[in-house]
Amino acid sequence: MSRSSTPGPQPLVRVGDDFEDEYPGASALATECYANLVRAGDLLLGLHNRQTSDQYQLSPSGRGVLAVVDGAGQPLEPTVIAERLMVTTGSMTSLLDNLEKRGLVRRLPHPEDRRKLLVDITADARAIVDELLPSMHARERDVIGAALTAGEQRTLLRSLAKVQRAAADARSAPPPDGAGRRRGPGSEDGPPNPGGN
Amino acid sequence: MSRSSTPGPQPLVRVGDDFEDEYPGASALATECYANLVRAGDLLLGLHNRQTSDQYQLSPSGRGVLAVVDGAGQPLEPTVIAERLMVTTGSMTSLLDNLEKRGLVRRLPHPEDRRKLLVDITADARAIVDELLPSMHARERDVIGAALTAGEQRTLLRSLAKVQRAAADARSAPPPDGAGRRRGPGSEDGPPNPGGN
DNA sequence: TATTGTTATACTCTATAACTATA
DNA sequence: TATAGTTATAGAGTATAACAATA
DSSP states (O other), X not given: OOOSSSOOSOOSOOOOTTHHHHSTTOOHHHHHHHHHHHXXXXXXXXXXXXXXXXXXXXXXXXXXXXXXXXXXXSOBOHHHHHHHHTOOHHXXXXXXXXXXXXXXXXXXXXXXXXXXXXXXXXXXXXHHHHHXXXXXXXXXXXXXXXXXXXXXHHHHHHHHHHHHHHHHHHHTSOOOXXXXXXXXXXXXXXXXXXXXX | OOOSSSOOSOOSOOOOTTHHHHSTTOOHHHHHHHHHHHXXXXXXHHHXXXXXXXXXXXXXXXXXXHHXXXXXXXXXXXXXXXXXXXXXXXXXXXXXXHHHHTTSEEEEEOSSOTTOEEEEEOHHHHHHHHHHXXXXXXXXXXHHHHHOOHHHHHHHHHHHHHHHHXXXXXXXXXXXXXXXXXXXXXXXXXXXXTTOO
Protein backbone atom coordinates (compact mmCIF):
# COMPACT_ATOMS: atom_id res chain seq x y z
CA MET A 1 0.00 0.00 0.00
CA SER A 2 1.27 3.37 -1.14
CA ARG A 3 4.92 4.23 -1.67
CA SER A 4 5.24 3.40 -5.32
CA SER A 5 6.64 6.58 -6.84
CA THR A 6 8.83 8.40 -4.30
CA PRO A 7 12.09 6.73 -3.35
CA GLY A 8 10.89 6.19 0.20
CA PRO A 9 13.21 6.17 3.16
CA GLN A 10 16.62 4.93 2.13
CA PRO A 11 16.93 1.72 4.08
CA LEU A 12 20.72 1.57 4.12
CA VAL A 13 23.14 4.00 5.65
CA ARG A 14 25.55 4.86 2.86
CA VAL A 15 28.82 6.71 2.85
CA GLY A 16 29.69 9.26 0.23
CA ASP A 17 31.64 8.54 -2.91
CA ASP A 18 34.63 10.39 -1.52
CA PHE A 19 34.70 8.40 1.72
CA GLU A 20 37.87 6.45 1.05
CA ASP A 21 39.60 9.61 -0.14
CA GLU A 22 38.61 11.49 3.01
CA TYR A 23 39.66 8.63 5.28
CA PRO A 24 42.76 6.97 3.87
CA GLY A 25 42.86 3.30 4.73
CA ALA A 26 39.19 3.10 5.55
CA SER A 27 36.87 0.66 3.80
CA ALA A 28 33.56 2.04 2.63
CA LEU A 29 32.10 -1.43 2.49
CA ALA A 30 33.17 -2.30 6.03
CA THR A 31 31.94 1.02 7.37
CA GLU A 32 28.59 0.50 5.73
CA CYS A 33 28.34 -2.97 7.25
CA TYR A 34 29.23 -1.62 10.65
CA ALA A 35 26.84 1.32 10.49
CA ASN A 36 23.97 -0.76 9.20
CA LEU A 37 24.47 -3.48 11.76
CA VAL A 38 24.18 -0.81 14.42
CA ARG A 39 21.16 0.70 12.74
CA ALA A 40 19.38 -2.59 12.16
CA GLY A 41 19.96 -3.64 15.75
CA ASP A 42 18.67 -0.32 16.93
CA LEU A 43 15.52 -0.51 14.84
CA LEU A 44 14.76 -4.04 15.99
CA LEU A 45 15.44 -3.28 19.63
CA GLY A 46 13.36 -0.14 19.33
CA LEU A 47 10.33 -2.14 18.22
CA HIS A 48 10.47 -4.29 21.33
CA ASN A 49 11.24 -1.37 23.61
CA ARG A 50 8.43 0.74 22.29
CA GLN A 51 5.88 -1.98 22.80
CA THR A 52 7.14 -2.68 26.30
CA SER A 53 6.96 0.97 27.18
CA ASP A 54 3.62 1.71 25.50
CA GLN A 55 1.73 -1.30 26.72
CA TYR A 56 3.30 -1.91 30.10
CA GLN A 57 5.15 1.29 31.02
CA LEU A 58 8.23 -0.82 31.53
CA SER A 59 11.71 0.44 30.78
CA PRO A 60 14.17 -1.86 29.01
CA SER A 61 15.95 -2.42 32.30
CA GLY A 62 12.72 -3.13 34.10
CA ARG A 63 11.76 -5.64 31.45
CA GLY A 64 15.22 -7.11 31.78
CA VAL A 65 14.77 -7.77 35.47
CA LEU A 66 11.43 -9.47 34.92
CA ALA A 67 12.75 -11.52 32.03
CA VAL A 68 15.80 -12.65 33.96
CA VAL A 69 13.85 -13.76 37.00
CA ASP A 70 11.10 -15.31 34.89
CA GLY A 71 13.66 -17.08 32.76
CA ALA A 72 15.41 -18.47 35.80
CA GLY A 73 12.18 -20.03 36.94
CA GLN A 74 12.98 -19.23 40.55
CA PRO A 75 13.75 -16.24 42.77
CA LEU A 76 17.22 -14.78 42.36
CA GLU A 77 19.53 -12.68 44.50
CA PRO A 78 19.83 -9.04 43.45
CA THR A 79 23.53 -9.51 42.82
CA VAL A 80 22.84 -12.28 40.35
CA ILE A 81 20.30 -10.19 38.46
CA ALA A 82 22.69 -7.24 38.46
CA GLU A 83 25.44 -9.39 36.97
CA ARG A 84 23.24 -10.72 34.19
CA LEU A 85 22.04 -7.24 33.35
CA MET A 86 25.52 -5.77 33.73
CA VAL A 87 24.58 -3.03 36.17
CA THR A 88 25.93 -2.26 39.63
CA THR A 89 24.17 -3.43 42.76
CA GLY A 90 23.40 0.20 43.54
CA SER A 91 21.53 0.53 40.29
CA MET A 92 19.80 -2.78 40.92
CA THR A 93 18.46 -1.48 44.21
CA SER A 94 16.73 1.41 42.50
CA LEU A 95 15.41 -0.78 39.69
CA LEU A 96 13.94 -3.17 42.26
CA ASP A 97 12.52 -0.26 44.24
CA ASN A 98 10.66 0.86 41.16
CA LEU A 99 9.37 -2.58 40.29
CA GLU A 100 8.36 -3.34 43.85
CA LYS A 101 6.47 -0.06 44.13
CA ARG A 102 4.48 -1.16 41.10
CA GLY A 103 3.83 -4.57 42.56
CA LEU A 104 5.86 -6.46 39.98
CA VAL A 105 8.54 -7.97 42.20
CA ARG A 106 8.81 -9.02 45.82
CA ARG A 107 11.86 -9.05 48.02
CA LEU A 108 11.94 -12.20 50.09
CA PRO A 109 14.36 -12.98 52.90
CA HIS A 110 17.00 -15.47 51.92
CA PRO A 111 16.49 -18.63 53.95
CA GLU A 112 20.18 -19.32 54.49
CA ASP A 113 22.01 -16.02 54.57
CA ARG A 114 20.41 -13.06 56.23
CA ARG A 115 22.52 -10.59 54.29
CA LYS A 116 20.93 -11.75 51.08
CA LEU A 117 17.55 -11.41 49.45
CA LEU A 118 15.63 -13.39 46.94
CA VAL A 119 13.74 -11.44 44.30
CA ASP A 120 10.61 -13.03 42.92
CA ILE A 121 8.15 -11.71 40.37
CA THR A 122 4.48 -11.40 41.20
CA ALA A 123 1.47 -12.85 39.43
CA ASP A 124 0.95 -9.45 37.80
CA ALA A 125 4.45 -9.57 36.38
CA ARG A 126 3.96 -13.13 35.21
CA ALA A 127 0.84 -12.03 33.38
CA ILE A 128 2.79 -9.31 31.65
CA VAL A 129 5.62 -11.61 30.68
CA ASP A 130 3.22 -14.27 29.43
CA GLU A 131 1.64 -11.76 27.12
CA LEU A 132 4.71 -9.82 26.14
CA LEU A 133 7.15 -12.59 25.28
CA PRO A 134 4.85 -14.39 22.82
CA SER A 135 4.10 -11.07 21.16
CA MET A 136 7.79 -10.23 20.87
CA HIS A 137 8.56 -13.64 19.41
CA ALA A 138 5.71 -13.24 16.95
CA ARG A 139 7.21 -9.95 15.83
CA GLU A 140 10.61 -11.55 15.49
CA ARG A 141 9.11 -14.18 13.25
CA ASP A 142 7.11 -11.65 11.23
CA VAL A 143 9.84 -9.07 10.71
CA ILE A 144 12.68 -11.45 9.99
CA GLY A 145 10.41 -13.74 8.01
CA ALA A 146 9.22 -10.86 5.85
CA ALA A 147 12.79 -9.85 5.11
CA LEU A 148 14.74 -13.06 4.68
CA THR A 149 14.33 -16.62 3.52
CA ALA A 150 15.30 -19.39 5.92
CA GLY A 151 18.51 -19.84 3.99
CA GLU A 152 19.34 -16.17 4.22
CA GLN A 153 18.61 -16.28 7.93
CA ARG A 154 21.10 -19.10 8.42
CA THR A 155 23.72 -17.27 6.39
CA LEU A 156 23.09 -14.11 8.38
CA LEU A 157 23.46 -15.98 11.64
CA ARG A 158 26.83 -17.35 10.60
CA SER A 159 28.03 -13.88 9.71
CA LEU A 160 26.73 -12.44 12.95
CA ALA A 161 28.62 -15.07 14.91
CA LYS A 162 31.84 -14.04 13.22
CA VAL A 163 31.17 -10.34 13.69
CA GLN A 164 30.36 -10.81 17.36
CA ARG A 165 33.52 -12.76 17.87
CA ALA A 166 35.58 -10.06 16.18
CA ALA A 167 33.83 -7.36 18.20
CA ALA A 168 34.48 -9.23 21.42
CA ASP A 169 38.15 -9.53 20.50
CA ALA A 170 38.31 -5.82 19.73
CA ARG A 171 36.93 -5.01 23.18
CA SER A 172 40.19 -5.99 24.80
CA ALA A 173 42.35 -4.21 22.24
CA PRO A 174 43.37 -0.56 22.21
CA PRO A 175 41.52 1.74 19.83
CA PRO A 176 43.18 1.65 16.43
CA ASP A 177 45.14 4.56 15.09
CA GLY A 178 43.42 6.25 12.23
CA ALA A 179 45.42 7.23 9.20
CA GLY A 180 44.27 10.83 9.35
CA ARG A 181 41.73 12.67 7.35
CA ARG A 182 41.66 14.73 4.23
CA ARG A 183 38.79 17.12 4.65
CA GLY A 184 36.86 17.39 1.46
CA PRO A 185 35.76 20.75 0.09
CA GLY A 186 33.44 22.12 2.79
CA SER A 187 30.47 20.08 1.69
CA GLU A 188 27.39 22.26 1.72
CA ASP A 189 25.03 19.64 2.94
CA GLY A 190 26.85 16.93 4.80
CA PRO A 191 26.85 13.32 3.74
CA PRO A 192 24.66 11.01 5.83
CA ASN A 193 27.34 11.27 8.47
CA PRO A 194 28.58 7.87 9.56
CA GLY A 195 29.91 9.23 12.85
CA GLY A 196 26.55 10.61 13.75
CA ASN A 197 25.92 7.51 15.71
CA MET B 1 46.97 -15.45 25.54
CA SER B 2 45.13 -18.19 27.42
CA ARG B 3 41.68 -19.49 26.55
CA SER B 4 42.60 -22.45 24.41
CA SER B 5 40.71 -25.26 26.09
CA THR B 6 37.51 -23.81 27.54
CA PRO B 7 34.71 -23.11 25.06
CA GLY B 8 35.13 -19.38 25.45
CA PRO B 9 32.23 -16.96 25.39
CA GLN B 10 29.46 -18.29 23.20
CA PRO B 11 29.31 -15.74 20.43
CA LEU B 12 25.72 -16.33 19.45
CA VAL B 13 22.60 -15.87 21.53
CA ARG B 14 20.76 -19.15 21.27
CA VAL B 15 17.28 -20.19 22.31
CA GLY B 16 16.60 -23.46 24.05
CA ASP B 17 15.55 -26.64 22.34
CA ASP B 18 12.04 -26.28 23.71
CA PHE B 19 11.62 -22.74 22.41
CA GLU B 20 9.07 -23.48 19.71
CA ASP B 21 7.12 -25.64 22.13
CA GLU B 22 7.02 -22.92 24.73
CA TYR B 23 6.03 -20.27 22.20
CA PRO B 24 3.66 -21.78 19.65
CA GLY B 25 4.03 -20.14 16.28
CA ALA B 26 7.41 -18.65 17.06
CA SER B 27 10.46 -19.32 14.91
CA ALA B 28 13.64 -20.18 16.74
CA LEU B 29 15.70 -19.23 13.71
CA ALA B 30 14.04 -15.84 13.32
CA THR B 31 14.31 -15.11 17.03
CA GLU B 32 17.99 -15.95 16.96
CA CYS B 33 18.52 -13.65 13.99
CA TYR B 34 16.65 -10.87 15.72
CA ALA B 35 18.45 -11.27 19.03
CA ASN B 36 21.86 -11.52 17.44
CA LEU B 37 21.29 -8.52 15.22
CA VAL B 38 20.50 -6.54 18.34
CA ARG B 39 23.50 -7.96 20.13
CA ALA B 40 25.93 -7.42 17.29
CA GLY B 41 24.75 -3.86 16.83
CA ASP B 42 25.13 -3.28 20.52
CA LEU B 43 28.65 -4.66 20.65
CA LEU B 44 29.75 -2.61 17.66
CA LEU B 45 28.16 0.58 18.91
CA GLY B 46 29.64 -0.07 22.32
CA LEU B 47 33.16 -0.12 20.88
CA HIS B 48 32.72 3.32 19.39
CA ASN B 49 30.96 4.70 22.43
CA ARG B 50 33.54 3.43 24.84
CA GLN B 51 36.38 4.99 22.91
CA THR B 52 34.53 8.28 22.62
CA SER B 53 33.85 8.31 26.32
CA ASP B 54 37.28 7.10 27.45
CA GLN B 55 39.38 9.30 25.23
CA TYR B 56 37.25 12.40 24.94
CA GLN B 57 34.68 12.22 27.78
CA LEU B 58 32.01 12.65 25.16
CA SER B 59 28.60 11.03 25.43
CA PRO B 60 27.04 9.46 22.34
CA SER B 61 24.72 12.44 22.05
CA GLY B 62 27.56 14.88 22.43
CA ARG B 63 29.49 13.10 19.73
CA GLY B 64 26.36 13.14 17.64
CA VAL B 65 26.12 16.91 17.82
CA LEU B 66 29.75 17.34 16.82
CA ALA B 67 29.45 14.83 14.01
CA VAL B 68 26.30 16.42 12.62
CA VAL B 69 27.74 19.92 12.59
CA ASP B 70 31.10 18.73 11.30
CA GLY B 71 29.41 16.66 8.64
CA ALA B 72 27.31 19.59 7.50
CA GLY B 73 30.45 21.59 6.93
CA GLN B 74 28.77 24.73 8.21
CA PRO B 75 27.04 26.06 11.34
CA LEU B 76 23.53 24.74 11.89
CA GLU B 77 20.49 25.92 13.82
CA PRO B 78 19.78 24.03 17.04
CA THR B 79 16.45 22.91 15.66
CA VAL B 80 18.12 21.30 12.68
CA ILE B 81 20.58 19.44 14.87
CA ALA B 82 17.76 18.35 17.15
CA GLU B 83 15.80 16.95 14.23
CA ARG B 84 18.75 14.97 12.89
CA LEU B 85 19.47 13.56 16.32
CA MET B 86 15.79 12.99 17.05
CA VAL B 87 15.70 14.85 20.33
CA THR B 88 13.54 17.76 21.45
CA THR B 89 14.78 21.34 21.32
CA GLY B 90 14.73 21.37 25.11
CA SER B 91 17.14 18.48 25.18
CA MET B 92 19.24 20.14 22.52
CA THR B 93 19.63 23.23 24.69
CA SER B 94 21.14 21.20 27.50
CA LEU B 95 23.37 19.24 25.15
CA LEU B 96 24.65 22.50 23.69
CA ASP B 97 25.08 23.96 27.17
CA ASN B 98 27.32 21.06 28.06
CA LEU B 99 29.36 21.24 24.89
CA GLU B 100 29.69 25.01 25.07
CA LYS B 101 30.86 24.83 28.68
CA ARG B 102 33.61 22.52 27.50
CA GLY B 103 34.54 24.81 24.66
CA LEU B 104 33.47 22.45 21.90
CA VAL B 105 30.70 24.45 20.30
CA ARG B 106 29.86 28.12 19.94
CA ARG B 107 26.47 29.75 19.65
CA LEU B 108 26.53 32.44 17.01
CA PRO B 109 23.76 34.91 16.28
CA HIS B 110 21.86 34.10 13.12
CA PRO B 111 22.49 36.87 10.61
CA GLU B 112 18.95 36.94 9.27
CA ASP B 113 16.60 35.98 12.07
CA ARG B 114 17.29 37.13 15.56
CA ARG B 115 15.22 34.36 17.09
CA LYS B 116 17.61 31.81 15.68
CA LEU B 117 21.13 30.71 16.43
CA LEU B 118 23.85 29.06 14.46
CA VAL B 119 25.88 26.42 16.22
CA ASP B 120 29.46 25.98 15.14
CA ILE B 121 32.12 23.65 16.45
CA THR B 122 35.41 25.00 17.73
CA ALA B 123 38.94 24.16 16.67
CA ASP B 124 39.18 21.91 19.73
CA ALA B 125 36.15 19.98 18.57
CA ARG B 126 37.52 19.77 15.06
CA ALA B 127 40.70 18.31 16.43
CA ILE B 128 38.73 15.67 18.28
CA VAL B 129 36.63 14.79 15.27
CA ASP B 130 39.67 14.64 13.02
CA GLU B 131 41.27 12.12 15.34
CA LEU B 132 38.16 10.21 16.32
CA LEU B 133 36.53 9.60 12.96
CA PRO B 134 39.60 8.08 11.29
CA SER B 135 40.09 5.85 14.30
CA MET B 136 36.48 4.72 14.22
CA HIS B 137 36.67 3.99 10.53
CA ALA B 138 39.86 2.05 11.08
CA ARG B 139 38.07 -0.05 13.67
CA GLU B 140 35.18 -0.62 11.32
CA ARG B 141 37.60 -1.86 8.71
CA ASP B 142 39.49 -4.03 11.20
CA VAL B 143 36.55 -5.64 12.95
CA ILE B 144 34.42 -6.26 9.90
CA GLY B 145 37.45 -7.22 7.86
CA ALA B 146 38.54 -9.74 10.47
CA ALA B 147 35.12 -11.34 10.48
CA LEU B 148 33.92 -11.34 6.89
CA THR B 149 35.22 -11.54 3.36
CA ALA B 150 34.25 -8.80 0.95
CA GLY B 151 31.68 -11.10 -0.56
CA GLU B 152 30.18 -11.89 2.81
CA GLN B 153 30.07 -8.18 3.56
CA ARG B 154 28.09 -7.51 0.41
CA THR B 155 25.70 -10.33 1.21
CA LEU B 156 25.29 -9.06 4.72
CA LEU B 157 24.54 -5.57 3.48
CA ARG B 158 21.80 -6.85 1.21
CA SER B 159 20.21 -8.73 4.10
CA LEU B 160 20.48 -5.72 6.38
CA ALA B 161 18.70 -3.58 3.81
CA LYS B 162 15.80 -6.01 3.76
CA VAL B 163 15.68 -6.30 7.53
CA GLN B 164 15.71 -2.54 7.96
CA ARG B 165 12.91 -2.16 5.47
CA ALA B 166 10.83 -4.78 7.29
CA ALA B 167 11.57 -3.16 10.64
CA ALA B 168 10.56 0.25 9.32
CA ASP B 169 7.32 -1.23 8.04
CA ALA B 170 6.67 -2.85 11.40
CA ARG B 171 7.06 0.49 13.13
CA SER B 172 3.74 1.68 11.79
CA ALA B 173 1.95 -1.56 12.53
CA PRO B 174 0.32 -2.63 15.78
CA PRO B 175 2.22 -5.10 17.95
CA PRO B 176 1.40 -8.63 16.85
CA ASP B 177 -0.70 -10.93 18.96
CA GLY B 178 1.31 -13.74 20.42
CA ALA B 179 -0.12 -17.23 20.33
CA GLY B 180 0.30 -17.70 24.05
CA ARG B 181 2.86 -19.58 25.99
CA ARG B 182 3.27 -23.03 27.38
CA ARG B 183 5.49 -22.68 30.39
CA GLY B 184 7.97 -25.45 30.46
CA PRO B 185 8.73 -27.34 33.67
CA GLY B 186 10.13 -24.66 35.98
CA SER B 187 13.58 -24.72 34.47
CA GLU B 188 16.13 -24.63 37.25
CA ASP B 189 18.59 -22.44 35.48
CA GLY B 190 16.90 -20.37 32.86
CA PRO B 191 17.79 -20.53 29.20
CA PRO B 192 19.82 -17.62 27.86
CA ASN B 193 16.59 -15.65 28.01
CA PRO B 194 15.81 -14.00 24.72
CA GLY B 195 13.53 -11.47 26.36
CA GLY B 196 16.32 -10.31 28.62
CA ASN B 197 17.04 -7.62 26.14
C1' DT C 1 37.70 -9.06 57.50
C1' DA C 2 34.68 -9.86 53.60
C1' DT C 3 30.17 -9.73 51.55
C1' DT C 4 25.27 -8.13 50.65
C1' DG C 5 22.39 -4.77 49.92
C1' DT C 6 21.01 0.09 50.93
C1' DT C 7 21.65 4.94 51.19
C1' DA C 8 23.34 9.25 49.75
C1' DT C 9 24.87 11.80 46.12
C1' DA C 10 25.67 13.10 41.56
C1' DC C 11 25.52 13.26 36.60
C1' DT C 12 23.51 12.62 31.94
C1' DC C 13 19.89 12.11 28.88
C1' DT C 14 15.36 12.84 28.07
C1' DA C 15 10.77 14.97 28.03
C1' DT C 16 6.95 18.46 28.76
C1' DA C 17 5.23 22.93 29.58
C1' DA C 18 5.59 27.68 30.47
C1' DC C 19 8.05 31.60 29.00
C1' DT C 20 10.78 35.30 26.23
C1' DA C 21 12.11 37.37 22.16
C1' DT C 22 11.48 37.83 18.02
C1' DA C 23 8.95 37.38 13.41
C1' DT D 1 -0.32 34.49 15.89
C1' DA D 2 3.51 31.53 15.09
C1' DT D 3 8.32 30.26 15.67
C1' DA D 4 13.10 29.65 18.03
C1' DG D 5 15.23 28.84 21.82
C1' DT D 6 15.49 28.85 27.01
C1' DT D 7 14.07 27.82 31.57
C1' DA D 8 12.00 25.12 35.02
C1' DT D 9 10.77 20.89 36.41
C1' DA D 10 10.65 16.07 36.46
C1' DG D 11 11.90 11.27 36.02
C1' DA D 12 14.76 7.42 34.47
C1' DG D 13 19.09 5.10 34.41
C1' DT D 14 23.56 4.88 35.77
C1' DA D 15 27.65 5.22 38.77
C1' DT D 16 30.58 5.70 43.05
C1' DA D 17 31.40 5.70 47.85
C1' DA D 18 30.14 5.30 52.56
C1' DC D 19 27.47 2.45 55.54
C1' DA D 20 24.86 -1.30 58.34
C1' DA D 21 23.94 -5.90 58.99
C1' DT D 22 25.56 -10.28 58.68
C1' DA D 23 28.84 -13.90 57.72
